Amino acid sequence: xxxxxxxxxxxxxxxxxxxxxxxxxxxxxxxxxxxxxxxxxxxxxxxxxxxxxxxxxxxxxxxxxxxxxxxxxxxxxxxxxxxxxxxxxxxxxxxxxxxxxxxxxxxxxxxxxxxxxxxxxxxxxxxxxxxxxxxxxxxxxxxxxxxxxxxxxxxxxxxxxxxxxxxxxxxxxxxxxxxxxxxxxxxxxxxxxxxxxxxxxxxxxxxxxxxxxxxxxxxxxxxxxxxxxxxxxxxxxxxxxxxxxxxxxxxxxxxxxxxxxxxxxxxxxxxxxxxxxxxxxxxxxxxxxxxxxxxxxxxxxxxxxxxxxxxxxxxxxxxxxxxxxxxxxxxxxxxxxxxxxxxxxxxxxxxxxxxxxxxxxxxxxxxxxxxxxxxxxxxxxxxxxxxxxxxxxxxxxxxxxxxxxxxxxxxxxxxxxxxxxxxxxxxxx
Amino acid sequence: xxxxxxxxxxxxxxxxxxxxxxxxxxxxxxxxxxxxxxxxxxxxxxxxxxxxxxxxxxxxxxxxxxxxxxxxxxxxxxxxxxxxxxxxxxxxxxxxxxxxxxxxxxxxxxxxxxxx
Numbered sequence: 395x396x397x398x399x400x401x402x403x404x405x406x407x408x409x410x411x412x413x414x415x416x417x418x419x420x421x422x423x424x425x426x427x428x429x430x431x432x433x434x435x436x437x438x439x440x441x442x443x444x445x446x447x448x449x450x451x452x453x454x455x456x457x458x459x460x461x462x463x464x465x466x467x468x469x470x471x472x473x474x475x476x477x478x479x480x481x482x483x484x485x486x487x488x489x490x491x492x493x494x495x496x497x498x499x500x501x502x503x504x505x506x507x508x509x510x511x512x513x514x515x516x517x518x519x520x521x522x523x524x525x526x527x528x529x530x531x532x533x534x535x536x537x538x539x540x541x542x543x544x545x546x547x548x549x550x551x552x553x554x555x556x557x558x559x560x561x562x563x564x565x566x567x568x569x570x571x572x573x574x575x576x577x578x579x580x581x582x583x584x585x586x587x588x589x590x591x592x593x594x595x596x597x598x599x600x601x602x603x604x605x606x607x608x609x610x611x612x613x614x615x616x617x618x619x620x621x622x623x624x625x626x627x628x629x630x631x632x633x634x635x636x637x638x639x640x641x642x643x644x645x646x647x648x649x650x651x652x653x654x655x656x657x658x659x660x661x662x663x664x665x666x667x668x669x670x671x672x673x674x675x676x677x678x679x680x681x682x683x684x685x686x687x688x689x690x691x692x693x694x695x696x697x698x699x700x701x702x703x704x705x706x707x708x709x710x711x712x713x714x715x716x717x718x719x720x721x722x723x724x725x726x727x728x729x730x731x732x733x734x735x736x737x738x739x740x741x742x743x744x745x746x747x748x749x750x751x752x753x754x755x756x757x758x759x760x761x762x763x764x765x766x767x768x769x770x771x772x773x774x775x776x777x778x779x780x781x782x783x784x785x786x787x788x789x790x791x792x793x794x795x796x797x798x799x800x801x802x803x804x805x806x807x808x809x810x811x812x813x814x815x816x817x818x819x820x821x822x823x
Numbered sequence: 824x825x826x827x828x829x830x831x832x833x834x835x836x837x838x839x840x841x842x843x844x845x846x847x848x849x850x851x852x853x854x855x856x857x858x859x860x861x862x863x864x865x866x867x868x869x870x871x872x873x874x875x876x877x878x879x880x881x882x883x884x885x886x887x888x889x890x891x892x893x894x895x896x897x898x899x900x901x902x903x904x905x906x907x908x909x910x911x912x913x914x915x916x917x918x919x920x921x922x923x924x925x926x927x928x929x930x931x932x933x934x935x936x937x938x939x
Contacts, residue, residue: 577912577934578824578826578912578915579911579913580910584913588913
């Protein structure tokens with residue numbers, strides 16, 4: 395046992411990127427925890443066949459790691475370190491409880507010889523992703539569980555991100571975990587016949603996490619932008635694990651391209667800046683490059699889908715040197731495609747705007763008019779109409795439409811933008 | 824694991840569309856049961872007679888209360904069940920979507936208490 399001291403790596407001097415002063419910073423440990431959490435937990439669940447047991451064991455190991463790593467530095471292979479310690483802690487616990495409860499048995503997978511601390515940890519994160527995003531769980535539970543288990547966000551962090559009280563979130567997570575066990579939700583990558591629909595659900599959860607962080611709110615807290623980062627990180631893992639999925643690539647490309655405009659979307663006072671008026675020098679060219687490269691990889695897989703189309707639209711915006719140079723004709727064609735694959739009001743409104751911007755403001759306005767009956771309570775419709783009316787200099791009609799959009803919109807940052815436009819229209823009439 | 828598949832539908836809504844009528848036709852049920860038997864998942868199943876025949880019993884303060892009808896008026900009524908032995912929830916869900924009720928009513932999938 396002694397010779398198996400988990401911190402032996404550190405003793406051998408094989409430290410992982412410390413700062414040369416022998417001390418490891420808290421932030422470095424935290425970063426490692428986040429990165430390793432999903433992988434270690436996924437491996438432990440495979441081993442133990444139980445979500446709760448695995449989470450408790452990992453929790454023990456993290457507490458232990460925090461103490462050790464502060465002194466000894468982060469080991470060369472932190473994932474294997476955590477897994478081994480978690481297993482050992484679990485054996486200790488089970489042995490202790492054996493005296494009190496003769497029924498408890500040490501699972502076979504643990505009872506074997508003390509495992510060697512090897513460097514190759516099987517990557518079961520894909521199983522974990524599909525289990526967390528199983529449609530038998532409520533969508534909000536899927537999102538929370540994914541962030542908690544794979545993202546390594548603590549319960550309070552997940553609670554804060556979704557503006558939910560901590561006990562509520564703790565309960566939501568506990569209930570989901572219990573259902574996975576009690577209802578027999580399988581821990582596996584779905585078989586080929588189920589894979590397409592389950593993958594769609596999984597991608598939807600990742601996109602939801604991203605949008606939760608991306609949507610402009612008055613509360614531009616750090617945790618919000620962290621959600622974008624986390625969604626991108628998880629999608630990268632997914633792309634690595636499912637390299638043949640074109641839509642996983644498509645979603646990653648889409649998120650990278652959207653995220654490239656993060657710094658240009660709001661003024662320093664938190665006011666919304668529309669794409670057309672953004673300072674393009676603030677766009678993150680690294681993310682744009684990555685996004686476009688990822689989209690190219692997606693397209694090379696020859697399996698088109700809605701995320702790829704949306705990413706292609708976003709890429710056309712990203713590639714335009716200025717707003718006037720945007721290739722609206724291509725964008726309008728892509729919205730045509732999108733309207734066929736995933737018809738929705740948002741797509742219809744955007745398609746009309748693209749056609750208006752491409753060459754024909756009047757045609758775009760007419761297309762919007764056709765949607766009116768179904769879109770009467772949909773503020774983006776009124777906002778889009780107002781915008782086109784403004785461009786055709788119909789100020790009074792534009793003012794009316796801005797007012798209707800304002801009446802329907804509850805997002806403070808977007809309201810603020812609509813109000814500014816409305817004031818412009820009124821003051822210049 | 825053992826799963827109870829509870830079949831719900833609105834009794835008073837007679838299937839009208841060709842798709843619905845086809846879904847409830849006896850050969851569909853026979854074929855499904857044969858398929859379940861062949862897959863060795865079927866433990867038992869039965870259909871219930873309409874709620875018009877239901878009687879509800881409650882005992883309160885040692886007093887027995889007998890009333891006509893089901894325990895609660897709901898939009899969809901319990902019409903039968905399948906008890907299946909499945910590997911996991913996914914397998915049970917697969918069977919559930921094959922049951923005619925899924926097309927015009929709903930099928931609730933519940934693991935048995937003994938499995939929990």
